[in-house]
Amino acid sequence: MDTECTAVTSHSSRSRRQVPEVRIHQNPHCPLENRIDQNQERRPPPNWRTNMKADEKLNICRKYYIAGFFLLPIFWLVNFLWHYREAYQEEQFEEQTQIKNYVFKSGVGFLIWAVALTFWIVYFQTQRYYHDWDYLTFNFPTGSP
Structure with missing residues (x-):
């Protein structure tokens, strides 16, 4: 070789x-x-977490939290995953309590959305023949109930 x-x-x-x-x-x-x-020297790519100020991180965290209310719960998941380290594992800094608040609420909001969406999918798929809900779908499954 x-x-x-x-x-x-x-x-x-x-x-x-x-x-x-x-x-x-x-x-x-x-x-x-x-x-x-x-x-040649090999450097890792620049990390946005280390290059940003704490107030900028708080601003992004707040924007992602607000965006989750517009029926976009994926923003809450991304907010939780991106900012969890700053909220709970980093050294104390001034904006950390606000970031913790947004991260916690984003995590809870995403869990509520995930549970509600899972419940609706299971209920819709199991009860669609009973309530004749096939007209609500774009695809029409073939077969018998």
């Missing part, structure tokens, strides 16, 4: 007075450790 991942050099055609041109070809399927650019 190591012989396949080494760089291969090829010389282009040279005339009498020209310096030969060397091209380096690399296998794109080789692991990154075996590539030539080992000396």
Whole structure:
């Protein structure tokens, strides 16, 4: 495997007075450790959590909490997952109590939505023949009850 991942050099055609041109070809399927650019510094991508101020985090958390009330509970889930660390695992800071409040309410709101939606789906699917609710759907299942 190591012989396949080494760089291969090829010389282009040279005339009498020209310096030969060397091209380096690399296998794109080789692991990154075996590539030539080992000396380059590899940095992780910038993390938005460390680059943002606490008041900006609070503003985003509040906006996601409010967006959940517009029948978009996925915003509550994202808000809970993104800001849980700042709310409950980071060192104390001034805006942390407000972020905790929004994160907790977002988590509870998403759970209520998830339970209500699950209940409705189960109820609708099990009772649609009894109440003749097939006209409410866009797809018409075939078969008997």
